[in-house]
């Protein structure tokens with residue numbers, strides 16, 4: 001079983017550039033938000049100790065770079081993940097359209113033992129902004145087809161963030 005003393009649960013965040021992956025992690029881990037955009041170079045990780053199902057669990061959250069030019073880390077980064085969090089921006093339709101290919105790429109690189117059972121969590125981020133281009137229904141339909149869980153979040157005001165990462169961590173724990 002994963003505990004604070006044993007190997008951490010590995011959760012990878014994937015999504016197009018600028019959708020808010022770093023901001024979601026920073027909101028969840030440090031309860032902070034910064035409106036300045038600094039593209040992630042390569043990958044970065046944060047750890048958080050959580051109480052899950054009556055045990056202390058260390059969760060390692062990996063923030064991957066959305067920008068194409070930094071996406072060469074591939075297998076080494078994806079391997080050993082226990083859950084993949086796919087992030088899009090609800091105000092940018094193309095970021096939602098990209099999610100299917102990002103899921104496929106994750107499965108190819110991570111090569112999990114049971115790909116059909118591998119847990120994906122989809123986050124529709126930036127719900128605080130006006131000008132939504134992706135409805136909750138569209139996102140939920142995609143999740144019904146791919147057996148992912150859907151959450152709407154705002155890294156800016158904190159809506160849904162703790163719940164989403166808690167669910168991702170629980171799904172990750174079930175993979176151990």
Ligand code: GTP
Pocket residue numbers: 015016017018019020021022023024034035036037038039040041064065066067125126127128129153154155156157
């Ligand atoms: P890459 O590192 O390039 O992959 O980007 P990223 O997905 O990590 O995005 P990042 O967290 O750097 O956020 C990009 C921009 O969007 C920043 O200016 C953030 O402040 C802003 N942002 C992120 N989340 C939200 C949100 O929920 N609401 C609003 N209004 N802005 C957000």
